[in-house]
Amino acid sequence: xxxxxxxxxxxxxxxxxxxxxxxxxxxxxxxxxxxxxxxxxxxxxxxxxxxxxxxxxxxxxxxxxxxxxxxxxxxxxxxxxxxxxxxxxxxxxxxxxxxxxxxxxxxxxxxxxxxxxxxxxxxxxxxxxxxxxxxxxxxxxxxxxxxxxxxxxxxxxxxxxxxxxxxxxxxxxxxxxxxxxxxxxxxxxxxxxxxxxxxxxxxxxxxxxxxxxxxxxxxxxxxxxxxxxxxxxxxxxxxxxxxxxxxxxxxxxxxxxxxxxxxxxxxxxxxxxxxxxxxxxxxxxxxxxxxxxxxxxxxxxxxxxxxxxxxxxxxxxxxxxxxxx
Numbered sequence: 001x002x003x004x005x006x007x008x009x010x011x012x013x014x015x016x017x018x019x020x021x022x023x024x025x026x027x028x029x030x031x032x033x034x035x036x037x038x039x040x041x042x043x044x045x046x047x048x049x050x051x052x053x054x055x056x057x058x059x060x061x062x063x064x065x066x067x068x069x070x071x072x073x074x075x076x077x078x079x080x081x082x083x084x085x086x087x088x089x090x091x092x093x094x095x096x097x098x099x100x101x102x103x104x105x106x107x108x109x110x111x112x113x114x115x116x117x118x119x120x121x122x123x124x125x126x127x128x129x130x131x132x133x134x135x136x137x138x139x140x141x142x143x144x145x146x147x148x149x150x151x152x153x154x155x156x157x158x159x160x161x162x163x164x165x166x167x168x169x170x171x172x173x174x175x176x177x178x179x180x181x182x183x184x185x186x187x188x189x190x191x192x193x194x195x196x197x198x199x200x201x202x203x204x205x206x207x208x209x210x211x212x213x214x215x216x217x218x219x220x221x222x223x224x225x226x227x228x229x230x231x232x233x234x235x236x237x238x239x240x241x242x243x244x245x246x247x248x249x250x251x252x253x254x255x256x257x258x259x260x261x262x263x264x265x266x267x268x269x270x271x272x273x274x275x276x277x278x279x280x281x282x283x284x285x286x287x288x289x290x291x292x293x294x295x296x297x298x299x300x301x302x303x304x305x306x307x308x309x310x311x312x313x314x315x316x317x318x319x320x321x322x323x324x325x
Contacts, residue, residue: 017077017085017128019254019310025073027263027303028228029144029151030066031178031296032203033273036288037063037211040097043116043286047235048099051251052315057102059109061212061220064203065287066096066113067178067273067296069144069154075125078307090125091142093156093176094118095287099233100216101314109216111223112233112253116286119158133254133311134236138281141172151186151267151301154178160280175281177274178296184269186301195264195300196225202266202298228302229258234311248318252311259305267299 010016040060048058069091076087095117100109119140120126129135143155156176161168189195200221203209210217223230237249273296275289283289 015124015127016131017082018079019132019308020078021075021128021132021308022078022259022305023072023075023308024259024305025303026070026306027073027147027301028068028070029154029267029299029301030068031271031273032064032206032209032298033067033289033294033296034208035063035065039285039288040065044097044099044114047116048114048233048251051235051237051249051317053317053320055103055315056251058099058114059102059212061098061100061111061216062209063211063288064098064206064209064297065116065289066094066098067176068092068094068096069142069156069178070094071144088122088124091121091140091144092118092125093120093140093142095283097287098220100212100220101233108219110231111220112231114233117281117283119156133232133308134234134250134252136235140175150180150184151299152180152184158278158281160278162278162280164279173278174276175278175283176276179272179274181270181272184267184271184299186265186267188263188265190264192261192264195266195302196227198266199227199298199300200224206297226258228304229256229306231255232308233314236311246318250313250317251315252313254311255309257307257309259307261302261304263301263303265301267301269299271296271299 044058072090074087094115097114097116099112099114102109118135118137120137126137129137139159141157145151157172158175159172162173231253234252236252237246240247272293274293275291284291
């Protein structure tokens with residue numbers, strides 16, 4: 001199929017980069033927040049399973065969603081033509097849904113981290129992420145701790161409509177507040193294996209964390225042993241001129257490869273997440289989070305360099321038979 005496609009036409013001075021993308025001096029905080037399994041599976045059915053049309057089936061593994069806040073101080077393309085262009089910084093705030101991908105006849109699924117929602121502070125990061133991989137990136141304002149500050153306060157405001165109404169003007173609205181409450185300790189370690197084992201133990205000690213087939217859990221833990229260097233999964237699509245059809249629609253996967261780890265810690269204690277209503281991003285429906293306050297579990301931090309490599313198509317749904325309008 002790829003041999004029949006025309007070459008992509010890069011205009012002079014195009015800001016669009018080729019993969020792999022090198023993301024260096026990254027500092028990522030993560031927290032697990034309980035959603036609703038039915039809501040999450042419905043979101044995956046509307047996106048990944050609708051695109052795969054039975055070639056693959058995607059199952060949500062846990063109703064806990066990983067919320068991450070990442071500061072990347074040095075982002076650039078490692079492609080020879082693009083590495084000479086320069087570099088930038090970016091903030092990425094993501095809700096990751098853990099999914100298993102099953103193929104007919106295969107006894108074991110392949111595991112992926114699926115970014116159902118993502119917000120960024122930089123237009124270049126938005127353009128490259130959407131066009132290269134299909135990251136569903138949107139513009140945001142944010143607050144997160146500086147590198148020398150305790151990990152106590154995180155904020156996300158997103159540009160959208162609240163409420164949906166003909167008279168509503170597009171604007172920034174608060175969406176997420178995450179705050180340390182009592183007993184929070186930042187516990188650094190240099191032992192990567194112990195850090196991952198501690199994180200996995202905390203996840204599975206969290207009430208009801210594991211929702212799917214019991215036999216899959218051991219395989220999932222083995223996959224998570226490489227976290228955060230895991231396979232990411234995307235629905236990549238572009239609409240036609242009237243917005244009803246996709247001129248390109250595919251499920252693609254791209255590995256995140258760890259290049260170096262500079263710091264690790266587990267955040268013990270209690271964090272609370274407050275979800276605000278925002279009609280453009282109804283996380284209470286897509287994730288099953290509660291409007292208002294709910295606990296966030298198993299906090300952690302990692303400082304590292306990593307690389308997102310070229311995406312590989314798992315399903316190309318760009319051409320279908322008949323009229324599905």
